[in-house]
Amino acid sequence: METRADDTQARLAAYEGLPAAATGTGRDPVNLPMIRHWCEAMGDTSPAYRGPGAIAPPTMLQVWTMAGLSGHGHRSGPYDELLRLLDDLGCTSVVATDCEQEYLRPLRPGDTITFDTVIESVSGRKTTKLGTGHFVTTRTDIRADGVLAGTHRFRILKYAPARTPAPAPAPSPSPRRPRPVVNRDNAGFWRGVAEHRLLIQRCTGCGTLRHPWLPGCNACGCPGWDTVEASGEGTVHSYVVMHHPPFPAFxxxxxxxxVQLAEGVRMVSNVVGVPYDKVRIGIPVRLEFKSYDDEVTLPVFRGVAP
Known part of the structure; x- marks a missing residue:
């Protein structure tokens, strides 16, 4: 005999494969002004995105499909029905969780963008810290002048907010600093930190220095690289003072x-040795390595007296 939960999931799964947006058209063709604004905002100076023969940065893929303040004019009936059904199930809140993109061909100025979106999957009911609900994944196929240029998967959680907070964990005498995320692209940087050395990637093709570490050069595209050790001298290029929210170990x-390093790259870090309300743009700083516990050592910058 089918349970109520099984019946609910069957109703939700019936929406998989149905359109979430059909035959959408980008509001503007791919164009150089939008590419320029994006690159300025992201600090991306690659020559591939400038001048004759320029292409659009691949990470702009979703930009060309966005409706702006006019709303979601291309959204389909089935997707709205699915959201209403989730509302009826008590999942009245929503949060975006992640997205994935796949790039199949470069987008160039003048390309006309069209797209179709399908409801790819609806998960079973999941329990999270926010509450219980369902993950909904949509897949958008994006075409340039009719040719598939990339896909964009977007996942949301439609959930019923938890009625009571989860039991507070037992207080810790000394909250641990968050662990850095170490992956194959940045492992060399963290090995250097463990040795109290601040290593900067250098492209072996064009010599451009870069930070944070990347799998390839964003100036010439060369995948080869070596490292140079930073002198540790720098200045504050910009800063914020964190007041809220509070977080354990902070x-x-x-x-x-x-911090603008003497070598020309910038990195985010804490400023120590200077009261938070005395930090100013342009003050000189010097690299130090601070151990927060037996596992975590991080590069910080101490303010230097003028």
């Missing part, structure tokens, strides 16, 4: 700075 208020 003691607000404190200053977080974008």
């Amino acid at each position: 003691d607000p208020p404190y200053a977080v700075a974008l």
Whole structure:
């Protein structure tokens, strides 16, 4: 005998494969002004995105499909029905969780963008810290002048907010600093930190220095690289003072700075040795390595007296 939960999931699964947006058209063709604004906002100076023969940065893929303030004019009936059904099930709140993109061909100025979106999957009921609900994944196929150029998967959680907070964990005498995320692209950087060395990637093709670490050069596209060790000298390029929200192992208020290293690259770190309300743009800083526990050592920058 089918349970109520099985029946609910069957109703939700019936929407898989149905359109979420059909035959949408980008509001503007791919164009150089939007590419320029994107690159300025992201600090991307690659020559591939400038001048004759320019292409659009691949990560702009979704930009060309967005409706702006006019709303979702291309959204389909089935997708709205699915959201209403989830609302009826008590899943009245929503949060975006992640997205994935696949790039199949470059987008160039003048390309006309069309797209179709399908409801790819609806998960069973899941329990999260926010509450219980269902993950809904949509897949958008994006075409340039009719040719498939990329796919964009977007996942949301439609959930019923938890009625009571989860039991608070037992207080820890000394909350641990968050662990850095180490992957194959940045492992060399963290090995250097463990040796109290601040290593900067250098492209072996064009010599451009880059930080944070990347699998390839964003100036010439060369995948080869070596490293140079930073001198440790720098200045505060920009900063914010964190007051809220409080977070275990951090003691607000404190200053977080974008530091301009003498070598020309920038990195985000804490400024120490200077009261948070005395940090200013342009003050000189010097690299230090601070151990927060037996496992975590991080590069920080100490303010230097003028």
